[in-house]
Amino acid sequence: MTQFFQQVINGLSIGSVYALMAVGYSLVYSIMNFSNFAHGGVIMLGAYFGFFSLTLLHLPFLAAFLLASIGTTILAIVVERIAYKPLRERKAPFLYFIISAMGASILLENIVIATIGPTFRTYPEVFARTPISIGPLAIGRLDLLMFVISAVCLTALILFIEKTKMGKAIQAAAYNIKACALMGINTDKVILIVFGLGGFLAGVAGVFFGMKYTVYPQIGNITTKSFIAAVFGGLGSLPGAVLGSVILGILETFVAGYLSSQYRDLIAFVILIGVLIIRPSGIMGKNTEDKA
Amino acid sequence: MKRALFVLVLVLSIALVGCAGSAKSDTIKVGWFGALTGDQAVWGENEFNTVKMLFEEYNNAGGIEVGGKKYKLEAIGYDNKGDAQEAVNVVKRLTGQDKVVAILGPNASGNAIPIAPVLEQAKVPDIATVATNPKVTVLDGKVKPYNFRVCFIDPYQGAVAAGYAYDRLNDSKAAILYDVSDDYSQGLREFFKANFEKKGGTIVADESFNGGDVDFRPQLSKIKAANPDIIFMPYFFKEVALSANQARELGIKTTLMGGDGWPSDQLISMGGKSVEGSYFVNHLDYADPAVQDYKARYKAKYGKETELNGYLVHDAVLLLVAGLQKAGKVNGEALAKALEGIQVQGITGMINISPETHNPEGKDAAIIKIVDGQYVFQEKYAAK
Numbered sequence: 001m002t003q004f005f006q007q008v009i010n011g012l013s014i015g016s017v018y019a020l021m022a023v024g025y026s027l028v029y030s031i032m033n034f035s036n037f038a039h040g041g042v043i044m045l046g047a048y049f050g051f052f053s054l055t056l057l058h059l060p061f062l063a064a065f066l067l068a069s070i071g072t073t074i075l076a077i078v079v080e081r082i083a084y085k086p087l088r089e090r091k092a093p094f095l096y097f098i099i100s101a102m103g104a105s106i107l108l109e110n111i112v113i114a115t116i117g118p119t120f121r122t123y124p125e126v127f128a129r130t131p132i133s134i135g136p137l138a139i140g141r142l143d144l145l146m147f148v149i150s151a152v153c154l155t156a157l158i159l160f161i162e163k164t165k166m167g168k169a170i171q172a173a174a175y176n177i178k179a180c181a182l183m184g185i186n187t188d189k190v191i192l193i194v195f196g197l198g199g200f201l202a203g204v205a206g207v208f209f210g211m212k213y214t215v216y217p218q219i220g221n222i223t224t225k226s227f228i229a230a231v232f233g234g235l236g237s238l239p240g241a242v243l244g245s246v247i248l249g250i251l252e253t254f255v256a257g258y259l260s261s262q263y264r265d266l267i268a269f270v271i272l273i274g275v276l277i278i279r280p281s282g283i284m285g286k287n288t289e290d291k292a
Numbered sequence: 293m294k295r296a297l298f299v300l301v302l303v304l305s306i307a308l309v310g311c312a313g314s315a316k317s318d319t320i321k322v323g324w325f326g327a328l329t330g331d332q333a334v335w336g337e338n339e340f341n342t343v344k345m346l347f348e349e350y351n352n353a354g355g356i357e358v359g360g361k362k363y364k365l366e367a368i369g370y371d372n373k374g375d376a377q378e379a380v381n382v383v384k385r386l387t388g389q390d391k392v393v394a395i396l397g398p399n400a401s402g403n404a405i406p407i408a409p410v411l412e413q414a415k416v417p418d419i420a421t422v423a424t425n426p427k428v429t430v431l432d433g434k435v436k437p438y439n440f441r442v443c444f445i446d447p448y449q450g451a452v453a454a455g456y457a458y459d460r461l462n463d464s465k466a467a468i469l470y471d472v473s474d475d476y477s478q479g480l481r482e483f484f485k486a487n488f489e490k491k492g493g494t495i496v497a498d499e500s501f502n503g504g505d506v507d508f509r510p511q512l513s514k515i516k517a518a519n520p521d522i523i524f525m526p527y528f529f530k531e532v533a534l535s536a537n538q539a540r541e542l543g544i545k546t547t548l549m550g551g552d553g554w555p556s557d558q559l560i561s562m563g564g565k566s567v568e569g570s571y572f573v574n575h576l577d578y579a580d581p582a583v584q585d586y587k588a589r590y591k592a593k594y595g596k597e598t599e600l601n602g603y604l605v606h607d608a609v610l611l612l613v614a615g616l617q618k619a620g621k622v623n624g625e626a627l628a629k630a631l632e633g634i635q636v637q638g639i640t641g642m643i644n645i646s647p648e649t650h651n652p653e654g655k656d657a658a659i660i661k662i663v664d665g666q667y668v669f670q671e672k673y674a675a676k
Contacts, residue, residue: 003517006542010509120530122562129540129566138543213506213534214562222506256510261501262472 002136007257008250013143015249016150017212020205021226022233022241023154024198030174030236031194034094035227037101038079040220041108042199046072046206047215048116054124061126069203076199077192079104088191105220112217120216127211146208153204157197158238166193174236232272234285243283248272318355320363320622322347322612323386323395323416324605325379326403328371335399338598339421339605340369343396345593346609356613359620368392372403379403380410387414393616393624394419396608399601401425404439411438417628419611421604422575426479429650438628440650442607442643444657446476449551449573450483451675452657453524456571457549458491460659460673463521467497467546469511469535471527474503480526480551487675496520501531508535509542516544528553533562540566547571560665570662576603576640577658577669583639607638611645641672 021043028036049071053064083104087096127145131138161167173180173190181187209219226245233244251271256264276282324343326336347365350356355364368390370382379398386392387410395411395418398404404423408431411418420428420441429439444452457463466488471477485495496518499511512535515523523539523546525532532554539548548570555574559567576583586606590598611631616622619630632647641656656672 003513006513006516007510010507010513013509014507120558122533122558125564129537131541131543133543138541140541142541214530221504253510256501257514261499261505261511265502 003257006137007253009137009139009143010257011250011253012147012246013140013249014253015229015246016143016147017205017209018226018229018245018249019154019242020150020201020208021223022230022245023157023238024201024205025223025227025230026233026235026238026241027194027198027201029230031170031177031191032084032097034097035101035235036198037098037227038083038104038108039076039198039202040223041105042072042076042079042202043206043209043223044112044217044219045075045108046203047210047219048112048206049203050207050210051121051123051215054126065204065207068207069200072203072206073196073199076195076202079108080191080195109217109220116217118217120214122214123211142208142212146212149204149208153201154238154242157201160197161238166190170194228269228272232275232282234282237282237284240282240284247283318361318363319366320356320358320616321366321368321390321392323383323390323392324367324369324397325372325382325386325395326369326397326399326421327374328369330374332374332400335422335599335601336371336374336397338602339397339399340367341594342590342598342602342605343367343369343609345590346606350613356616358616358622363622372398374400374403376402376406379407383407383410383418387411387416392416393622394612394627396605396612397421399423399604401428404428404441408436408439412436414624415628416624417615417631419608419631421601421608435648435650438624440611440628440631440645442604442611442638442640442652443575444655445651446551447479447483448651448655448675449657450480450485450524450526451487452573452659452673453480453526453549453551453571454484454487454493455491455675456573456659456673457522457524458488458493460671461522461547461571463547464493465496465518465520466493466522466524467499467515467518467520468495468524468526469499469501469508469515470525471503471531472500474527476551476553477527481524484524484526505531506534508538512539512542512544515539516542520546522547522549525550526553529556529559530562533559533567536563536566536570555660555667560662564665567662568665571670572660572662574658574660575600577660577667579669580658580672586639603640607636607640607643610638611636611643641674 024039025035046068049068050064053059053067083100084097087100127141131140161170169185169190173187177187229245229248230241234240251268252264255267324340326339327333328336344367347367351364355362372378372382386395395416399422401423404420405427417438417440422443423441424443424446426445428441429436457466468481470481488495497515499514501508501511525535525548532550536548550572552574554572583603587598590602614636615627615631615634618634619626631645634645636643643652644654646653654674656674659670659673660667661670
């Protein structure tokens with residue numbers, strides 16, 4: 001029984017990394033209807049920003065954390081302006097956006113390889129490795145902090161979307177961006193805000209990923225899993241992205257913990273595909289044709 | 293006219309050199325090859341320098357006695373640029389043109405594997421230095437007649453680790469975490485498991501991960517529940533550091549153990565306190581008293597420190613000389629026969645060439661412990 005609860009904790013810990021990444025995908029998808037694969041590259045750079053803020057600038061943890069997130073917010077906006085805005089203005093098909101996104105992702109990865117180098121780096125130890133013990137269960141200090149900060153960020157994001165005027169505009173744009181523009185909403189600004197929010201979360205995710213594991217140019221690859229979690233939860237739905245991520249994290253942990261890690265991806269994804277066959281729009285996805 | 297004269301001189305000089313070679317029959321020609329340019333040049337240069345130094349020392353002492361006759365040793369070295377195709381070419385040149393009696397090197401398994409057919413045709417044995425892949429000497433269960441080596445093979449480390457854990461650390465319950473997508477890791481795990489169980493220990497958890505994974509908590513939680521005395525982690529330093537950190541985060545205080553994929557500056561910087569007190573298996577330790585004499589001689593002659601390769605090529609030379617003396621004649625075929633079953637005390641350990649595998653069976657490995665962020669040599673240890 002102890003093992004069961006320990007594995008649930010492990011699953012939540014992995015799931016919360018996926019969740020931070022998945023929300024960024026879902027946000028952009030809800031407005032733009034395409035998967036922003038450059039998000040992985042932004043997360044990777046967030047990890048580097050955090051690393052250099054701590055090691056080169058010797059900033060305290062919270063300052064480094066904020067600096068990295070502001071850095072990725074700007075980066076995500078820059079990516080939007082360079083890679084997507086010209087396509088939007090020409091009303092290009094969505095396939096072109098996906099290709100442009102992949103291009104941006106490869107570009108970011110290779111810029112890092114060329115400038116910073118391909119070797120991985122390690123964050124200085126900000127939090128002690130000794131766990132907090134509750135009976136026989138062990139909870140990592142970093143995991144706990146990550147869980148709290150993720151929850152705060154995601155709640156703030158949902159409140160922003162539900163309660164503010166700009167949030168209403170985002171909701172409206174997610175419903176129908178063309179109609180929004182006709183109603184006098186500055187959709188260009190909405191898109192900018194959405195990318196900025198996604199970028200901020202990418203910074204949070206990147207710093208946590210770097211602290212939890214290590215920093216290397218291919219971090220972006222791990223976001224494939226979080227993208228799948230976002231699809232599973234229902235692309236375009238923020239609570240769905242979080243739920244999908246947590247389920248994927250726990251599913252993976254249980255397969256690896258109780259069966260074998262060789263079957264982890266196989267079984268986890270067979271279950272995901274099964275769910276999508278029954279509910280093509282994901283667990284909490286909106287059931288509209290154009291959002292499939 | 294000038295050109296004709298030049299050709300004539302050239303032909304004459306070649307003939308003269310040829311005559312000189314045959315007249316000077318008291319010299320044994322030994323080939324060496326490896327990378328003298330490119331990424332691995334540091335190791336190649338180190339090996340060839342060591343060979344030249346040792347040959348010079350033998351010659352200054354009057355040469356070596358083979359079959360009641362004194363011979364001088366001559367080293368002929370070629371650069372294969374670390375390239376497998378070039379390895380075949382230089383071996384053809386050494387055997388066909390230079391008529392060497394044996395070849396030393398190379399250090400890389402990828403260069404040592406393809407030369408077998410050339411060696412077999414020319415009947416010239418080769419002694420590889422740090423080529424640890426099992427396929428260097430044995431292919432499809434059959435031993436290659438002219439390939440030998442002085443280093444232990446990858447899977448052997450697993451057996452050494454198991455023996456050391458059970459006999460020296462008195463651990464009877466071991467857990468294994470290994471990379472299922474890597475041959476090296478699988479080999480080490482297999483031999484660790486077999487040897488540990490043979491000695492009477494139990495493997496309480498045998499968990500795997502896939503290459504590229506960064507989270508090992510599910511597997512480690514399972515290992516924690518099994519409550520082992522030691523956790524064997526036969527993979528490379530990046531995953532070692534990550535899994536060690538995660539193990540500590542889960543409250544696992546068990547001693548960790550690994551193979552020669554561990555030593556790296558990165559391991560200490562990434563793993564920090566998590567790998568403190570861990571053990572791993574290596575080919576040798578630079579602080580081992582047995583290697584100090586060679587180390588000092590090399591530094592005195594070349595003005596720089598020797599690398600890992602130098603120690604192993606040193607023992608390859610010892611093996612060659614012992615082989616020639618045992619054969620009693622200067623002949624590649626006789627030398628290859630003599631090397632089978634030969635026993636030589638090298639500076640990297642006792643080298644006991646098995647006729648079945650042409651590997652130094654039961655060779656001593658160095659056991660290293662991580663103490664205060666330093667690699668500290670414990671003892672030499674062989675799997676029995």
